[in-house]
Structure formats: structure tokens, C-alpha cells
Amino acid sequence: MPAIEVEHIAKSFGKQCAVSDVSFEVNPGEIFGLLGPNGAGKTTSIRIILDIFKPDAGRVAVLGGPMDETKKDRIGYLPEERGLYQDQRLDRVLVYLATLKGLTTSEAQKRIGAWLERFDLAEHSKKKIKELSKGMQQKAQLISTLVHQPQLVIIDEPFSALDPVNTQMVKDLLREERDRGTVVVMCTHQMHQVEELCDRLVLIHQGRAMLYGTLNDIRRSYAGHAVNVRALADLPAALPGVANITRHNGDTRLDLLPGATPQAVLQDLVARGLPLEMFEIAMPTLDEIFIQVVKGQEDAA
Amino acid sequence: MRDIWLVLKHEYMRHVARKGFIFALLSVPLILVVSIRAGFLSVAASMDPKPAAYVDLAGVIQVIPPAAAPSLDSENPFSNVELLPYATEAEARAALDAKEIQAYYVIEADYLETGAVRLVAVDRPNEGLSSQLADILQYNLLSRFPPEVQKRVMNGPVVEVLAMDGSQQMSGANIWGIMLPLGIGLLFFFGISYSSGYLMSALIEEKENRTVEILLTSISPNHLMAGKVAGNLLAGLTPLLVWGGSAGIGLIILMTSLPESARPDVDPNLIWISLLAFIPAFLMIAALMAAVGSSAASESEANQYSGLFTLPLVVPLWFMMLLIDKPNSPLSVGLSLFPFTAPIALTMRASFTIVPFWQIALSIGLLWLTALACMWFAGRAFRLGMLNYGKRLKLKEVFRRSKPTPKLEGGHE
Numbered sequence: 001m002p003a004i005e006v007e008h009i010a011k012s013f014g015k016q017c018a019v020s021d022v023s024f025e026v027n028p029g030e031i032f033g034l035l036g037p038n039g040a041g042k043t044t045s046i047r048i049i050l051d052i053f054k055p056d057a058g059r060v061a062v063l064g065g066p067m068d069e070t071k072k073d074r075i076g077y078l079p080e081e082r083g084l085y086q087d088q089r090l091d092r093v094l095v096y097l098a099t100l101k102g103l104t105t106s107e108a109q110k111r112i113g114a115w116l117e118r119f120d121l122a123e124h125s126k127k128k129i130k131e132l133s134k135g136m137q138q139k140a141q142l143i144s145t146l147v148h149q150p151q152l153v154i155i156d157e158p159f160s161a162l163d164p165v166n167t168q169m170v171k172d173l174l175r176e177e178r179d180r181g182t183v184v185v186m187c188t189h190q191m192h193q194v195e196e197l198c199d200r201l202v203l204i205h206q207g208r209a210m211l212y213g214t215l216n217d218i219r220r221s222y223a224g225h226a227v228n229v230r231a232l233a234d235l236p237a238a239l240p241g242v243a244n245i246t247r248h249n250g251d252t253r254l255d256l257l258p259g260a261t262p263q264a265v266l267q268d269l270v271a272r273g274l275p276l277e278m279f280e281i282a283m284p285t286l287d288e289i290f291i292q293v294v295k296g297q298e299d300a301a
Numbered sequence: 302m303r304d305i306w307l308v309l310k311h312e313y314m315r316h317v318a319r320k321g322f323i324f325a326l327l328s329v330p331l332i333l334v335v336s337i338r339a340g341f342l343s344v345a346a347s348m349d350p351k352p353a354a355y356v357d358l359a360g361v362i363q364v365i366p367p368a369a370a371p372s373l374d375s376e377n378p379f380s381n382v383e384l385l386p387y388a389t390e391a392e393a394r395a396a397l398d399a400k401e402i403q404a405y406y407v408i409e410a411d412y413l414e415t416g417a418v419r420l421v422a423v424d425r426p427n428e429g430l431s432s433q434l435a436d437i438l439q440y441n442l443l444s445r446f447p448p449e450v451q452k453r454v455m456n457g458p459v460v461e462v463l464a465m466d467g468s469q470q471m472s473g474a475n476i477w478g479i480m481l482p483l484g485i486g487l488l489f490f491f492g493i494s495y496s497s498g499y500l501m502s503a504l505i506e507e508k509e510n511r512t513v514e515i516l517l518t519s520i521s522p523n524h525l526m527a528g529k530v531a532g533n534l535l536a537g538l539t540p541l542l543v544w545g546g547s548a549g550i551g552l553i554i555l556m557t558s559l560p561e562s563a564r565p566d567v568d569p570n571l572i573w574i575s576l577l578a579f580i581p582a583f584l585m586i587a588a589l590m591a592a593v594g595s596s597a598a599s600e601s602e603a604n605q606y607s608g609l610f611t612l613p614l615v616v617p618l619w620f621m622m623l624l625i626d627k628p629n630s631p632l633s634v635g636l637s638l639f640p641f642t643a644p645i646a647l648t649m650r651a652s653f654t655i656v657p658f659w660q661i662a663l664s665i666g667l668l669w670l671t672a673l674a675c676m677w678f679a680g681r682a683f684r685l686g687m688l689n690y691g692k693r694l695k696l697k698e699v700f701r702r703s704k705p706t707p708k709l710e711g712g713h714e
Contacts, residue, residue, distance in 0.1 A: 072519055085506065
């Protein structure tokens with residue numbers, strides 16, 4: 001049973017259409033990427049899933065059915081551009097938010113203590129939120145999202161304001177949550193983070209789902225007819241079945257002619273006795289795929 | 302219910318646990334108590350503890366009544382000194398010259414015909430000395446009448462002024478009749494201003510830092526709003542109760558040292574009417590402030606509007622003289638019926654006249670109706686406005702989207 005089922009949701013605000021047709025499913029035990037540029041409709045989709053907005057059309061099921069009050073304690077949500085109560089002490093704010101998620105005060109204090117230790121925030125627990133750095137505040141918000149051990153975590157732009165060390169720590173944390181069985185939905189416009197973390201994804205652009213599936217399937221479907229090669233010797237200026245040879249940072253991209261296969265090109269290179277360090281199908285990055293999708297839609301328009 | 306309690310506790314503690322709040326809470330009654338005490342002490346310090354004397358040439362004074370007996374208290378400016386009888390003015394004069402007494406009265410032989418009494422003093426005698434002597438004279442003059450007649454004459458008549466429509470109307474001579482509703486009105490005004498201001502800034506903060514989204518995905522919007530309104534209301538009422546309580550205690554202390562005739566005659570109905578009027582008034586203003594907090598784009602913008610709701614509450618104070626002199630005039634009645642001016646106007650009218658029951662019922666009924674309408678309005682503004690980041694919610698939008706939905710609608714990415 002999927003953790004989230006979204007079927008053809010649509011939402012408009014006055015004349016402005018925020019989401020026109022988005023469908024996807026999120027499976028148990030996966031990190032799912034909800035991608036798209038700013039203004040694509042990601043946050044509106046999340047708010048519809050979380051029952052903050054009611055969709056104009058479509059259907060949403062969360063944790064096996066429509067969203068209701070009892071499910072709120074099983075969900076952790078970290079909105080984008082967040083902040084906390086600036087004039088209040090870190091420990092009090094975290095305990096308050098944790099108790100709203102159903103924990104008793106003593107249990108909340110115990111768990112928050114452990115999280116603060118883990119995030120190196122224990123010595124700052126009595127400080128006011130406004131006295132903490134942006135990175136510390138971000139970590140505090142992550143604690144409030146995870147402290148009640150939710151079954152479903154929805155995080156909007158989880159890496160903003162984090163330095164590389166903390167970014168890595170959060171990535172490890174999200175993987176750890178997934179391994180624990182938590183469903184993680186990561187909403188971001190940073191494609192490289194998704195490539196690194198997500199098992200599956202949906203890409204939203206102008207309120208529509210443009211791509212949906214596993215990362216590998218999507219990349220493969222957008223892979224051009226080309227291979228990347230790294231050889232320890234210079235490649236010949238021309239190769240049979242190769243239309244174009246481009247060199248970049250020691251690697252060489254071979255665009256193949258129609259009808260040519262990567263296997264034939266590999267056999268030819270091996271037959272020439274060229275020492276190869278790498279030979280791979282040229283897979284596009286998510287950034288490249290995204291640009292391709294957007295351009296394709298603009299051309300179609 | 303647990304959610305409401307958690308939000309209530311959080312909202313209450315975030316204000317009450319602040320150092321500034323505690324300081325303000327304690328400093329106001331402290332300053333009040335210190336200044337009243339200082340006033341008492343300065344008056345008491347100017348009192349001369351030396352006895353005074355009288356020379357009764359008319360032979361009127363036979364006994365000193367208990368009310369005029371010496372009760373010298375160095376801290377009470379209303380206390381009596383000892384009044385010593387002297388047989389001749391020469392003896393009294395010698396005592397005055399010897400500074401044994403502060404002054405002496407000569408009750409002339411023809412006092413009964415002329416009422417002539419002469420006061421001889423070097424410096425100005427104590428404030429209440431002459432009225433102390435007057436009490437003694439009055440008591441002795443009345444000694445041949447039955448005790449109830451004595452008491453009636455001593456206490457004076459009970460004047461009941463009746464209005465043309467037959468309703469009772471007080472004379473207005475008692476300063477407490479003005480001070481009490483004024484005090485109650487001001488206390489409630491500040492209470493309302495504080496609590497609704499707290500509520501408004503709490504909503505704006507959560508809207509600006511987007512904590513509202515975390516809260517809405519944790520508890521129901523109705524529980525959130527109920528907890529917030531109750532928590533901020535209590536936070537606003539806390540100084541009111543502390544200050545009101547201290548004022549009450551101060552008043553009781555003051556009353557015990559006042560002569561009986563100057564003590565306030567408080568109508569218990571006044572307290573009930575003010576409570577009945579101020580509860581819906583609190584809800585009405587809190588709801589409107591919540592609506593402003595939800596729909597304004599920033600705190601500074603919200604503050605511009607907040608005065609619109611709290612200022613009308615004190616409008617009756619501008620018409621105070623009218624409410625005292627003509628509490629049943631059409632304008633006075635109108636002020637006590639219009640929901641924004643009703644809380645203070647009704648309380649003031651109730652202390653100067655007996656307000657007809659139908660007017661009290663109509664006024665409080667209208668207040669409740671308005672409060673409910675404002676709460677409905679606030680609920681819609683909250684649902685529509687809280688996620689409308691950086692944008693101002695237009696009034697017509699609140700009314701336009703009238704399709705009933707328990708869900709939130711509003712801004713978007």
C-alpha cells in the first residue's frame with residue numbers, strides 16, 4: 001500500500017492556476033523527490049497532501065486513506081523558509097512542538113535531549129532561537145520534524161542554510177530514517193541533491209507532473225545516443241559509427257550515428273588496443289533533463 | 302482538549318514568563334501602593350499630635366461621643382486628637398502659650414442662640430479638628446432625643462433622586478459612583494488592549510516564520526485558535542487581575558481609615574453587569590484582532606488597524622459628563638447599546654441610574670451577537686489569510702469565498 005497516493009490534483013487561486021494535473025505515489029521505505037523550479041506548484045501540492053488546502057479536483061490518500069486529525073501525529077513536516085519562535089528558548093520550543101505531536105512532556109524532553117546532543121546543540125538548549133545561527137536553527141527544525149518518530153516525513157528544501165558538513169549529516173540522517181522504514185518526501189529545486197538521495201521522483205513544472213519514476217529509468221529514457229570514454233591514450237580523430245567527438249576534463253563524449261551501437265564502438269576501441277579506464281552510456285544529469293523538458297514544453301507552446 | 306490546553310499554556314507562558322511582563326505586573330501596584338502610602342504619610346506627618354482644648358462657656362458638652370474620641374495614629378491623617386476641657390479661656394491660653402496644646406475653641410455663652418465658636422491657635426491646627434468638635438457638639442445637643450433620632454441627624458438624610466420615568470437615579474455626590482465604573486472601564490480597556498494585542502502579534506509571528514504550517518499539520522485549526530484566544534486572553538487578564546486585585550485591597554485598606562460617610566456604596570449589580578458585558582467584549586475584540594493578525598502582511602501594518610477596534614471602547618469616557626448627568630438620554634442609551642461602546646457606557650450608566658432590564662438584555666445580547674459574528678469573520682480570515690504570505694487579505698475576499706469548507710484555503714507557492 002502506497003504511503004501517499006496523489007491522483008490528478010488541481011488547485012487554482014482566483015485566476016492563477018497553481019497545480020493543474022499532478023499524480024504520483026510514494027512507496028513505503030523510500031526517499032521520494034518532489035522536484036521543480038520555484039513556483040512550479042511543489043508547495044501547493046504538499047499543502048494539498050497535508051490537508052492544509054483542499055484540492056479543486058483530484059484525490060489524495062495519506063497513510064492508507066484521506067488525511068485526518070489522527071494521522072497528524074504520524075507525520076513530520078518541515079516547511080520551506082521556516083523560522084521558529086525567535087524570542088523563546090530552544091528547548092522550550094522543541095518540547096512544545098513535540099507535545100503537539102502527541103509526546104508527553106517527559107518523553108519529549110528525553111528525546112530532544114538526545115537529538116540536541118547528536119546535533120551538537122546541547123550547550124545551546126537554553127538560548128533563545130534568535131541567538132542561534134541559521135544552520136543551528138535549521139537543525140532545530142529538523143529535530144522538531146523527526147522527534148516524534150513519524151512514519152511519513154515531508155521536508156521542503158532540507159539543505160538550505162546548511163554548510164557542507166551539516167548537509168552531509170542531514171543526508172545521512174534522511175538515509176537512516178529511510179532504513180528505519182520512514183517514508184521521506186523531499187521537496188527541492190536542487191537536482192543534484194535528488195540524484196544523490198532519492199529512489200524515485202516526480203518533476204513538476206507549471207503545475208503539471210512532467211517526469212515520474214525511478215531516477216535510473218528517467219535518466220535512461222532521456223539518455224542521448226552517446227557514450228563517455230576515458231582512455232589512457234589519445235583517441236583517433238574519427239571512429240566508425242561516431243558522428244562527433246567532444247573532449248571535456250580528460251573525458252571524451254562520443255555521439256553515435258543512427259544505427260551504431262555502444263557495443264560496436266567498444267569492440268572497435270578494444271580491437272585498436274586502446275587502454276580504457278572508463279566506458280559508459282552517457283546519461284544526462286537531472287539538470288540537463290529538466291532543461292530539456294522545460295525547453296520541450298516551451299517549444300511545444 | 303489536550304491540544305487546546307498545550308497551546309493555551311504555551312501562549313500564556315510566552316508572555317507571562319517574560320522579565321518585562323513580570324516587571325510591569327509588579328511595578329504598577331507597587332508604585333500605586335508606595336504613592337498612596339507616601340501621600341498618607343505626608344499628610345499624617347503634618348499632623349500635630351498635641352491635644353487641643355475647648356472652653357465650654359455655654360455648658361453644652363457633657364460627654365465625648367465614641368466617634369470623636371481620641372484615636373491618634375501617626376500614620377492616619379483622619380485620626381482624632383484628644384480634646385481637653387478647660388474651665389477658663391485664661392487657662393487654655395496659658396496651655397497654648399506653653400505649647401501643651403495646639404489650639405483651643407471657645408464655645409461662647411450664647412452658643413445656643415448664635416452658634417458662635419471661636420478658635421484660637423498659633424499655627425494652623427489639624428485638618429479634622431473642627432469637625433471633631435462639631436461632632437461632639439452635635440452629639441451633646443441631641444442627647445435628649447432617642448438614639449435613633451440622634452443617629453439619623455448625625456448621618457444626615459438619604460437623598461433619592463427620581464428621574465421622570467420613575468427609575469432611580471443617584472445624586473452623584475458620592476465620588477465613588479464616578480470612580481468605580483471609570484476604574485472598571487479603564488482596567489477592562491487595558492486588559493482588552495493587552496490580550497488582543499498579544500493575540501495579534503502571536504498570529505503575525507507564526508505567519509511570518511511559517512510555524513503556523515507546522516502547527517496546522519499537528520493539530521486542528523479550531524483547537525489552535527481556541528488555545529490561542531484563551532491563552533492570550535488570560536495573559537491579558539493577568540495584569541488586570543493583579544492590578545485590579547491590588548486596587549481592591551488598597552481600596553479596602555483605604556475604606557477602613559475613611560470616615561463612614563465617605564465610604565463607597567457599591568451596587569453589586571454593577572459588578573455583574575460589567576462582567577456580563579466585558580466577556581463578549583473581550584471575545585469580540587480578540588476575534589477582530591485575530592482577523593487583522595491573520596490577514597495583515599506584517600506586524601506594522603496590523604498595528605495600524607488595531608486602534609480602530611480598541612479606541613471606540615473608550616469613546617464613552619469622552620461623554621462621561623453626559624452619562625453622569627443624563628444617564629437615560631438617547632445618546633447615553635445609544636452608547637450603551639452600540640457593541641463597541643457598550644461595555645464602558647453600560648457600566649457607567651448602571652452606576653448612575655437603574656438601567657431598565659430590557660436595555661441591559663439588549664445591550665449584552667447585541668454584544669454577544671457581534672462577538673459571534675466577529676469570531677466567524679476571524680475564523681474565515683484565519684483560514685484564508687494565514688498562508689497568504691506577504692500579501693494582504695482583502696475584506697471582500699473573506700465574504701466572497703463563502704462556500705462552507707472546513708479546510709484552509711489561501712496563498713500558494
